[in-house]
Amino acid sequence: MRSTHTHSAVLAHARGPIAIESIYLGEPGPGEVLLRMEACGICHSDLFVAGLEKLPLAPLTLGHEGVGRVESVGAQVTDWAVGDRAGITFLGPTCGSCEWCTTGRQRFCPKQLNFGYTLHGALGEYAIAPVSALVRVPESLDAEAAAPLCCAGWTACGALREAGLENGQSVALFGLGGLGHLALQLAKARGMRIAAVDVAEDKLHMAREWGADVVAHGETAGRTLQKEFGGVDAAIVLTPSAAAIHQAFRALKRTGTLVLVGLAMSQYELPLVDTVLKGITVRGSYLGSRQDLAEVFRLAEAGFLRPHTQSYALAEAPRLLERLRAGELMGRAVITW
């Protein structure tokens, strides 16, 4: 078995700088494999982790939407072989026995570990990962396109399902970045009427090209969507902005559903009168089920889901995270090797 050094994007300490570091990885332990990464997307949750007051693990390798190939296997690994293609998501190993693990909702396990947070992540040439948390990635997909499906695509699919929409119903998507543009494609594939909302004009322009029925500027979206749709059946907030939640709430029709996805350390005050008298449902959505992830890969293989990606070298990762924070990235930035 070989021991490995890697270059990875490392967060030095809580709220510390992110830099490319040379790291000694060692060998995969029991139940683990060494992956040679092919691609890893840059996600807003990397910024969320980087902004936390405390970190469970530091220095920390970031990254949680990676695709790689098994380079070597540790002891007790029987179902993964050298050359197999694996995906790393945000969801690491879970306990396997709690009420959420035993009902297919492992993402709510209170003992879950997370890549790029409590475990080292995928934003490096090599990564060591426990096989219990790896997902199979279809060979037919290009690694650069498959990587964003492991977080952005999966999360978008889960959120649309949580919105509980049927064919022909209307959905407003707030935030047209990595998640939003994939949510738009998924909503399109399901025959929904789509309103796309953002504060950036270039993203609204792209949303129209990607098939949104209506586009609305974030600051006035509530009013616009009441006028255009008579309110929407569901509004999904994919961006970490309390102002977006306010507009999303205003965009809902009676008995509509507000789905919160974007992570931020802010508070939102729920308007009680409207929530009660209009029968509004407010729910959070985190990642998705295993079936959601399988569906995302299936739709991508069938050509319904095409992540808009731009490929970069690892050295660019720190700068890309800054550009992501500034809302400057279109689609998904993906590091490829």
Ligand SMILES: [Zn+2]
């Ligand atoms: Zn993510």
Ligand SMILES: [Zn+2]
């Ligand atoms: Zn559990």
